[in-house]
Amino acid sequence: MKRKFPKTDIFLALFILLFGLFVYFFNIQNPNTYERYNSSTLSYERAKVLSIDAQQLTEDTTTPGRYYGEQQITAQLLSGSRAGETVSVYNNLSTTHNILLSEGQDFVACLDQPDQADSYITVYNYYRTPVIYIMIFLFLAVMVLIGRMKGFKSAVGLLFTFATILFLMIPMIYHGYSPVFSCILTVIVTTAVSLLLLNGASAKTFCATASTALGVVFAGIIFSIFAVFFHISGFNTSEAEDLILISQSTGLNIQDILFASILIASLGAVMDVAMSISTALHEVMLFSPQISAKELFLSGIRMGKDMIGTMSNTLILAFAGSCLTTILVFFSYHVQYQQLMNSDFITLEIAQGLSGTMAVVLTVPIASFISAFVYHRQRVKKGRKAPVPQADEIEESAIQGS
16 A cells, blocks of 8 residues: 655645745845955865875874974865866964874865966865765764654754755845844744644644744843843844944844844754643643643643753753853953953853743743643534543554654
8 A cells, every 4th residue: 555645744845845946046136245355266175195295293292192383295186177186285283273184184275376376275174074974964864763754854854944044044134134034934934844844734733833933032032121231232242343344245234133043042942842842731631631721731831840940951051062162261361250241242141041041931831821722722622522542542642653
């Protein structure tokens, strides 16, 4: 018997295809023509070390296995217009640029080829592309092997979210569209597609999607309130100077960029809580069909208490981890308390961390209320109480859910 594909999967496949065409034509109509530096004479090509002709290296006394100095290399270019050509490459190993090469190793060469002058070739970095692709493949393979069909759909949803952010949200913000509108559009589309892929068109999916959207919006509202009292905006970021130059040529709205970043940063945690609450209350309703809407809501609140602690730590630790090196620099410089607590950096990190965490906390009652209301209305609309499932039905439901 041929397996029939659910109508939801067919609809999503068509939607993703049409959405991809929309994104493609959007980028065609809005090309990235801004160029701050003239990089037409530079190219980065894959190359292979044929021999190490000369090198003067000194081992770091504090970090064994790390060397400083220089290498003179004979290499063969493997890509670009000069592929197959044998060239001489200079490699300087410093504290921050420390690419130690050996014979037979692939690397990325920087070719500076100015007009009416000899080309100059240096070592840019290790050739990491194959390893990156292998790690991504292993990650997706583990998702599919363990999650089976749901793992595959989760991988598709993850790739869709990544592509939407990279090829739609960022170009929209870059070309002067409202960061708030661009980000909310991204949140709604990616959340709906991801959850529909996982659970199909159902009340549970609707509850999780609505809860996620509201939770993320609350994150933005809370951050907007913080921004007013903290006097912060996109102009307070470390990249503000570069963004100002870009905005003069592209119409980039710097003011609201932080708002958009908060929505995206909190999306994953909020979606996790919303889906967990919606699924848990769906199971409660399944096994206790006589439960009232109020009792169902209170059950969601009780379940969410444990999630609040773990997810709050997740967000705070994520923000702390992202700025660990900067904090270490502040610590080593003996930055004074008043200077540290009133700096743009700390203020931004605190505002972002608290906004995301408060959004997770608020998602618990939001998801509990929406789920209790929708599930209760759904039961009343059917006009009958659902029977308590038998053991074989429970097992079959568990198998389908996996």
